[in-house]
Amino acid sequence: MTPSDEEHMAQALVLARRGLGLTWPNPSVGSIVVTADGELVGRGWTAPGGRPHAEAVALEHAGAKTEGGTIYVTLEPCAHEGRGLACADAIVAAKPARAVIALRDPDPRTAGRGIARLKDAGIAVEEGVLTAEAASVALGHLMRVMHGRPAVTLKLAVGADGLVPQGQGQPVWITGPDARAHGHLLRSRSDAILVGRGTILSDDPSLTCRLPGMSCRSPIRVVLDRRLRTPPEAKLFDDMMVPVWLICAEGENLANAEPLQERGAEIVPVPVDDHGLIEVRDALETLAARGITRVLVEGGPSVARAFLDADLVDEAVIYQGPSSVGADGLMPFAGDGLDRLTGSRDFTKVASRAFGPDRMTLWRRMRTCSLALSAA
Structure with a gap:
């Protein structure tokens, strides 16, 4: 983890807060994509109603510039397909070198599977960046899934x-x-x-x-x-x-x-x-x-x-x-x-x-x- 990782995750959390109250039953997530030389080329947050997910929006903005860069996500990318490709698979297809994730998703449909897919594809995964802040934003989702x-x-x-x-x-x-x-x-x-x-x-x-x-x-x-x-x-x-x-x-x-x-x-x-x-x-x-x-x-x-x-x-x-x-x-x-x-x-x-x-x-x-x- 680097100071820039915390800075970029803080930006992603600002985006995640924008969706609070609008995305249920899905959590509100924020994501940004940064190139290897530090240029921010994509950003996204969960859309009203829960779709599309933040990662899909950020990857679409970044396009081919995602390859070799870093994607930051406030909650583990989903590993289950809904109305589109699972976010973990979409990230794998975009070929970033790194993924920085604030918080694991306890949803049993994901629960570490998203991270495992990224690692299996050779993407370096950094976990636990601004975890407490991310947990505060995602508290509703965590409580609903876990309790x-x-x-x-x-x-x-x-x-x-x-x-x-x-x-x-x-x-x-x-x-x-x-x-x-x-x-x-x-x-x-x-x-x-x-x-x-x-x-x-x-x-x-x-x-x-x-x-x-x-x-x-x-x-x-x-x-x-x-x-x-x-x-x-x-x-x-x-x-x-x-x-x-x-x-x-x-x-x-x-x-x-x-x-x-x-x-x-x-x-x-x-x-x-x-x-x-x-x-x-x-x-x-x-x-x-x-x-x-x-x-x-x-x-x-x-x-x-x-x-x-x-x-x-x-x-x-x-x-x-x-x-x-x-x-x-x-x-x-x-x-x-x-x-x-x-x-x-x-x-x-x-x-x-x-x-x-x-x-x-x-x-x-x-x-x-x-x-x-x-x-x-």
């Missing part, structure tokens, strides 16, 4: 007193426009956004991405609604260009389903526990089976607590405004304060950023999936 659920990011917005404002049928803002815009950027990078029915009743949100020019990047909207009591006149049904999935209890009387289906909702039954309640893990596994890899959980307090109690929060993004919410505020974890997460040894603060008077902190779970990254 059968999407990666979960919990988003909270609280006042200076650590409390959540109560909506009265419409959203109540505790942070300013810049922090809220950043929250919409989180939506654009997620496959799905999840709330409970209580949030629909209290805030009546649209749950779309409202950044200029980015409405097309709105995630699937998922509502946990055990008995399908979401009001058909809720605002989220006003824009059905973005799907709405209502997760309900399996075996419930679905008499309420028809008016919701007429509004465009898709009804998704999931198993319930011994008390007839939806287990959030079962909900996540159902979403993963539908191809979802990254879920943004936006509330409210009961839902946030359910995910935290079930140890299903991989990252938390907390926005804190400068004003107190006051006596009407809610504890962010339905009876527990922020320190339930920020004071836990399970999470560490990895980033902090100011948006005017507002502050955003990013917390990451210390225990994450086993990545099985070492070279065979």
